[in-house]
Amino acid sequence: MTAAAVAAQVGGRLIGDPDVAVRGVAPLDRAAAYELSFFSDQRYAGWFAESHAGVVLVSPAFEHAPGLPSTRIVVEKPIDALVGLLSRFHRTEPRAVGVHATAVVSATATIGADVTIDPYAVIGEGVTIGPRSWIGAGAKVGAGSVLGSDVRLHANAVVYPFTELGDRVMLHAGAQVGREGFGFVPRPTGVVRIPHVGRCVLEQDVEVGANSCVDRGSIDDTIIGAGTKIDNLVQIGHNVRIGRFCFFASQVGIAGSSRIGDGVQMGGQSGMANHFSIGAGASIGARAGVISDVPEKETWSGFPARPHKEQMRSQAALVRLARLLRPLERLLARDAEASVSTVSQGPDVSATGSSS
Structure with missing residues (x-):
């Protein structure tokens, strides 16, 4: 399909060369010049910047995003638009009646x-x-x-x-x-x-x-x-x-x-x-x-x-409980060390006097 044909099928606005042809679909990070991809999430801006995709479906927020792909089709929901196109590129299994x-x-x-x-x-x-x-x-x-x-x-x-x-x-x-x-x-x-x-x-x-x-x-x-x-x-x-x-x-x-x-x-x-x-x-x-x-x-x-929500509150309470227990554990550890030190010194046997 050409970029113009893709734009017409998804009802998108074409930016760039309408004659660019695509014959497959791939994600941004491994798309080739003959493949179609999509970009709708800021998390993948790095991939878009270096992508070699021939045509990219983009949401309005990213139509001017910096990146190598120059042929872009602006649609409100790029993923939904791509799903509608997949059947054009799907290879059906051969069948003999x-x-x-x-x-x-x-x-x-x-x-x-x-x-x-x-x-x-x-x-x-x-x-x-x-x-x-x-x-x-x-x-x-x-x-x-x-x-x-x-x-x-x-x-x-x-x-x-x-x-x-x-x-x-x-x-x-x-x-x-x-x-x-x-x-x-x-x-x-x-x-x-x-x-x-x-x-x-x-x-x-x-x-x-x-x-x-x-x-x-x-x-x-x-x-x-x-x-x-x-x-x-x-x-x-x-x-x-x-x-x-x-x-x-x-x-x-x-x-x-x-x-x-x-x-x-x-x-x-x-x-x-x-x-x-x-x-x-x-x-x-x-x-x-x-x-x-x-x-x-x-x-x-x-x-x-x-x-x-109740499950998440319970998990959060366990995390807080662990933080609350740490000072208590340190205090108990100091008390235990003090007790061991006292026992090791033994009882006080100082002399109290003598007779002649």
């Missing part, structure tokens, strides 16, 4: 129009796959599962039997959905697994990251609401209900029978104990441990998790 010769597809499966089934994929009995879906190499779809249209299973993803995936659901490599949950009952003769008769339902536009697991319900259904995005290495237990448009960062763990409202965000390595709830619009900080109900629209952090 049809069933590969090495794939195993049950005769009772129903395959929609324009579906791609890659090498060594396995499609079980009674499976339904909607139009334009793409089943990656080595992926498996268990018996009785229903996949909507435009579903994407990347390599080695596993859909366990009787699982439902809505339109445009995406499972990344190694993701597993619909497996039986972690449910056992101790008996005198040993531990017995609880049969899981509930379903696992992922509504439309759900995305599950690489090597993440979503368990099916034991007696209830596990349901992931529409538009929810799940990062890599996330575990979601049985009977969990998650609302629409939630975001879960890497290594989040949700224990069984939890309830999570719409629009909830959970930071990396945070966890939630079973049978608790998080209200709609709430945010959970990274590495927080939720062991009680979280009200709507609140931000909680720490372990055990509590309101973020």
